[in-house]
Amino acid sequence: MIEQLLESQSASFEFLEPLPMEVDVLIVGGGIVGSSLAYFLGQRGVESLVLERGEINREASGTNAGSFHFQIALHQLTSSDPKDDMDRLLTEVRLHTEAADLWKSLEGDLKVDLGVHETGGLMVAETDEEFRLLHSKQKIEAAAGLETHVLSGKELKEFAPYLASDIKGASFCPREGHADPLLAVPLILMRAQELGAQVRTQAAVTSIERVDGKDGVRFIVQTSRGVVQARRLVNAAGAWANDISMLLGHSLPIHAEGLHVNVTEPREPILTPMLQHIGRRLTLKQTSKGTFIIGGGWPARPELQPQRYSNYWASAAGNAAVALRVMPMLQDVRLVRTWSGVMAFMNDLSPIVGESQSLPGYHVCIATTGFTLGPMMAQLLAESMVADKDFRIPQSYAVDRGLPLMTR
Numbered sequence: 284m285i286e287q288l289l290e291s292q293s294a295s296f297e298f299l300e301p302l303p304m305e306v307d308v309l310i311v312g313g314g315i316v317g318s319s320l321a322y323f324l325g326q327r328g329v330e331s332l333v334l335e336r337g338e339i340n341r342e343a344s345g346t347n348a349g350s351f352h353f354q355i356a357l358h359q360l361t362s363s364d365p366k367d368d369m370d371r372l373l374t375e376v377r378l379h380t381e382a383a384d385l386w387k388s389l390e391g392d393l394k395v396d397l398g399v400h401e402t403g404g405l406m407v408a409e410t411d412e413e414f415r416l417l418h419s420k421q422k423i424e425a426a427a428g429l430e431t432h433v434l435s436g437k438e439l440k441e442f443a444p445y446l447a448s449d450i451k452g453a454s455f456c457p458r459e460g461h462a463d464p465l466l467a468v469p470l471i472l473m474r475a476q477e478l479g480a481q482v483r484t485q486a487a488v489t490s491i492e493r494v495d496g497k498d499g500v501r502f503i504v505q506t507s508r509g510v511v512q513a514r515r516l517v518n519a520a521g522a523w524a525n526d527i528s529m530l531l532g533h534s535l536p537i538h539a540e541g542l543h544v545n546v547t548e549p550r551e552p553i554l555t556p557m558l559q560h561i562g563r564r565l566t567l568k569q570t571s572k573g574t575f576i577i578g579g580g581w582p583a584r585p586e587l588q589p590q591r592y593s594n595y596w597a598s599a600a601g602n603a604a605v606a607l608r609v610m611p612m613l614q615d616v617r618l619v620r621t622w623s624g625v626m627a628f629m630n631d632l633s634p635i636v637g638e639s640q641s642l643p644g645y646h647v648c649i650a651t652t653g654f655t656l657g658p659m660m661a662q663l664l665a666e667s668m669v670a671d672k673d674f675r676i677p678q679s680y681a682v683d684r685g686l687p688l689m690t691r
């Protein structure tokens with residue numbers, strides 16, 4: 284693993300070379316989405332340049348909890364139209380299954396260790412209503428081809444003896460698990476560079492002009508390190524994607540939120556699957572070093588630009604309280620570190636992926652559970668950029684779907 288990182292470090296020396304004058308695809312953002320897209324475009328023989336305003340992997344992709352979420356989450360189950368809901372859910376679960384396959388094959392394809400562990404995941408229910416939801420979502424998952432099992436009573440106690448004895452039930456998905464967020468981006472980007480992608484750090488995009496000339500569309504992009512022209516532009520700027528989009532006068536239906544993650548001191552191995560809660564904010568897993576990572580979306584405190592987020596004691600305490608409720612044996616385990624990161628939430632929680640119809644040549648790629656789905660969404664976009672049509676991207680992910688802009 285250390286050798287891989289050293290290899291990626293030596294590949295990174297070119298990050299500070301001058302910008303090229305022009306490029307086919309310019310990708311804004313050096314997170315999991317931007318780096319995966321550079322890799323999948325490189326595989327298809329398409330030249331790209333990744334521009335990162337700071338260092339790669341320093342924002343959401345390097346600060347997240349690393350969990351793979353393939354089971355349907357509560358927020359996905361709420362919609363006013365049951366028919367729409369069913370079609371959308373079936374499509375989303377099929378894509379989640381593909382994302383699971385992609386993560387499983389990615390290490391072999393890249394010939395690197397990304398820390399991928401398919402440990403399985405348990406989604407717990409505390410109330411009768413939550414338990415009913417587990418059963419209804421399981422039927423949809425089965426129809427879409429994702430294996431999940433609802434467990435309760437003696438069966439659950441035998442399968443997961445560490446859970447609180449009054450947990451009503453849990454659904455188990457063997458495909459869930461986690462990967463290492465500190466390794467994924469640098470190693471994917473290293474392979475992308477080998478396929479011809481260029482990367483420049485400390486290069487903040489500050490203005491974008493879209494010129495529709497007789498030779499086709501060109502983007503003239505000003506950065507803190509000079510100007511570069513591109514035939515196509517991809518916005519992979521995560522929580523800052525709307526700032527980039529607004530440089531083209533195009534608003535995206537997203538907002539940024541800061542979230543916490545906590546880690547404990549190490550203990551003997553006891554917990555194999557990743558735990559999450561159908562109704563409360565919790566993800567909990569034990570790493571190979573014995574520490575427990577506790578997250579699930581507890582808020583961090585927004586600070587002034589450039590949009591850092593600091594820790595709330597109440598969030599760390601609230602998050603730990605839900606973890607203890609589900610797994611009481613953690614009560615004497617000490618939290619040793621809490622950190623926060625910032626990510627994009629779509630107002631309708633569906634990813635935004637594809638080419639804008641109103642601004643041809645302009646593409647966007649963002650997903651809310653973006654560590655799980657980022658590589659998959661980037662692959663869908665790379666396929667569509669090569670084939671010149673959005674053949675596999677669901678309509679509900681359209682860039683111009685025109686939802687009302689949320690205030691920050």
Ligand SMILES: Cc1cc2nc3c(=O)[nH]c(=O)nc-3n(C[C@H](O)[C@H](O)[C@H](O)COP(=O)(O)OP(=O)(O)OC[C@H]3O[C@@H](n4cnc5c(N)ncnc54)[C@H](O)[C@@H]3O)c2cc1C
Nearest residue numbers: 312314315316336342344347348350488521624653654655
């Ligand atoms: C605390 C936390 C826990 C999470 N846990 C999970 C989890 O367990 N599982 C999961 O699936 N997802 C999780 N997520 C969500 C996931 O991390 C994100 O959805 C995903 O990493 C987004 O990747 P990205 O590449 O779109 O964005 P980022 O990783 O944020 O990358 C965007 C990049 O764009 C750069 N940029 C911005 N503006 C400019 C500019 N003007 N010029 C150049 N570059 C610019 C930024 O510096 C940044 O590096 C979590 C998120 C957080 C914050």
